[in-house]
Amino acid sequence: MASDSPKRLTIYDLARLAESSPSTVSAVLNGTWQRRRISKKLATRILSLAQSEGYSANMQARALRRERSGIIGMILPMYDNRYFSSIAQYFESEARRRGLFAIVSCTNRDPIQEREATRMMLAYRVEHLVCTGATDPDSIAMMCQESGISSLNLDLPGDKAPSVISANRAGARRLTLAILDRLSVEQRRDDPVLFIGGRGQDHNTRERIAGFKQARAERGLETAQEDILPCDYAADKAQAALRAYMQNRSGLPGAMFINSTISLEGIVRWLQLSGYCLDDIIFGCFDWDPLAAAFHPRLMMARQNVVEMIERVFELIDTPPPDPTLLIEVQPEIIGI
Amino acid sequence: MASDSPKRLTIYDLARLAESSPSTVSAVLNGTWQRRRISKKLATRILSLAQSEGYSANMQARALRRERSGIIGMILPMYDNRYFSSIAQYFESEARRRGLFAIVSCTNRDPIQEREATRMMLAYRVEHLVCTGATDPDSIAMMCQESGISSLNLDLPGDKAPSVISANRAGARRLTLAILDRLSVEQRRDDPVLFIGGRGQDHNTRERIAGFKQARAERGLETAQEDILPCDYAADKAQAALRAYMQNRSGLPGAMFINSTISLEGIVRWLQLSGYCLDDIIFGCFDWDPLAAAFHPRLMMARQNVVEMIERVFELIDTPPPDPTLLIEVQPEIIGI
DNA sequence: CTGAAAGCGCTTACAG
DNA sequence: CTGAAAGCGCTTACAG
Secondary structure, three states, X not given: OOOOOOOOOOHHHHHHHHOOOHHHHHHHHHOOOOOOOOOHHHXXXXXXXXXXXXXXXXXXXXXXXXXXXXXXXXXXXXXXXXXXXXXXXXXXXXXXXXXXXXXXXXOOXXXXXXXXXXXXXXXXXOOEEEEEOOOOHHHHHHHHHHOOOEEEEXXXXXXXXXXXXXXXXXXXXXXXXXXXXXXXXXXXXXXXXXXEOEEOOOHHHHHHHHHHHHHHHHOOOOOOHHHEEOEEOOHHHHHHHHHHHHHOOOOOOOEEEEOOHHHHHHHHHHHHHOXXXXXXXXXXXXXXXXXXXXXXXXXXXXXXXXXXXXXXXXXXXXXXXXOOOOEEEEOOEEEOO | OOOOOOOOOOXXXXXXXXXXXXXXXXXXXXXXXXXXXXXXXXXXXXXXXXXXXXXXXOHHHHHHHHOOOOEEEEEEOOOOOHHHHHHHHHHHHHHXXXXXXXXXXXXXXXXXXXXXXXXXXXXXXXXXXXXXXXXXXXXXXXXXXXXXXXXXXEOOOOOOOOEEEEOHHHHHHHHHHHXXXXXXXXXXXXXXXXXXXXXXXXXXXXXXXXXXXXXXXXXXXXXXXXXXXXXXXXXXXHHHHHHHHHHOOOOOOOEEEEOOHHHHHHHHHHHHXXXXXXXXXXXXXXXXXXXXXXXXXXEEEEEOOXXXXXXXXXXXXXXXXXXXXXXXXXXXXXXXX
């Protein structure tokens, strides 16, 4: 339908119709007309004309002239889990509240796609770029810097731009303590606890492992190296890692610290296939999914505080910190204790 | 960092550096230089200069001059379930493959937000608009029509633009047959089956109810009106509806047809809270969530074929159909039979 | 083989 | 109180 583009209305057309000039029309449309002391009568005439004719300002032209696009960009690993999708959603609504238009690109945890998306964002002259969960945040920050665009890291920190992340270590510690407390109540204080999922190289996973060990140490427990399995996030990887882990053991660990709902999926699938009773295991998941919580009564979760993280991001955008390496940590909430 | 915008490089700067002219630089950068018989030497000089100086074309200027933004828009109810988030993700990668820049806005199933987002999309001069799961698709289609922009409906159909949706009735029928077959195998052929979730007014829910009834009729079963509960999608609504339903009955229905994973969450939560054993119930969910599938061995799902739906959308964009009311149905896949 | 010029639709400093 | 003019950074038809 309507592929032939019938010239859209411009301020010149409006000026002609209102028997005025383009400058005046522009001022009226921008709300700067009182400052220019344009008569109220003329203003309302132009406004109602714009309305009735369905005028829509051309943002490309406005952006070009103002040298401001009004666009804020975000790159994101993917949409398809609760955490990232709520980041995208809340980012968009906060941007809108500030009169910015949000554009989001998925980069699949791939540094090449991250840079390519950044290049596009810069070509569209985004005013700020939020770099979420990037595998290579510093390259992105450098690219932005060279273009004079402010950038921020979210979820995974970098050294070349301010970062807003979850308090991974503290959160993992609290989640682990909750797991250990529940084991204690059940008189299974010394049962092994498996840490599984995530990437050994990524900052968040390292911190969570540190928090895990710290909590165990506080309870006077050692942590064996073979009980830590950063096998990547993917469900299949977690499933395979658990299968391999179980080959050398007689029974299940008393509890598992699972590093994402993606990994949880693989774990649960393997346990079901192997005929284990899920209800015998205590789960602590560093991630949040209400559907999983509904299914499993003994699942505790660290829910990252997306709302506050996005708020911090916009605060940093509004008032850029003097120190570009600033790291802000937001506490996750422990659910299901 | 770098909030002072140091003038970015333009083709004029490049022309000066290459001792050439802006037109030539533009032609080289656009790849139209062979057509213009620009010397290969000059072309490579300009190209390498652009590279080394980190030139990035200003898309606003290009869009303005070409009268084509290179942008394709999508409005979406929300990101936070598997279905919509994979729509967003696949839409974006398909758009990118075609050299279009995708922008997506969430509109929260709110007709006002839908129109507002459309207005913004049109102001940014999107070349096409995909209207996903809109509560008021026809208003959107009209707005686009007035601007001479092609629009398409996805997931929920409309009358004023071509639509790509799931084969809701056929899919619901097949899912219901799978449920009934399993009941038969368990010698519970005549157990009641509850249909729950969705909106009684929306096209998809109506179609799914029709498919549900049709499958039952094919098996010689009546469908009682009180076994159909289109209580909205939200988990809380589904939970409340199920509680009310159960007040007048002694036992659980043998199976449930649940109209989304959102609703499933409320159902499962209530069953757990009420002390029922989940494994006694057969679930059929018109939606897909692998984590839910991992948890519940007796959950069958109708997985909507997002990949094919998006492909159809782009086909319609490439070759607009003569009939603007064209409706394309894509079969969902039944999983877990 | 290459460049000067016009124009896309706005905004804004300036003149009156 | 209002308008003419310049310019944002490109592209493209035209002239040579």
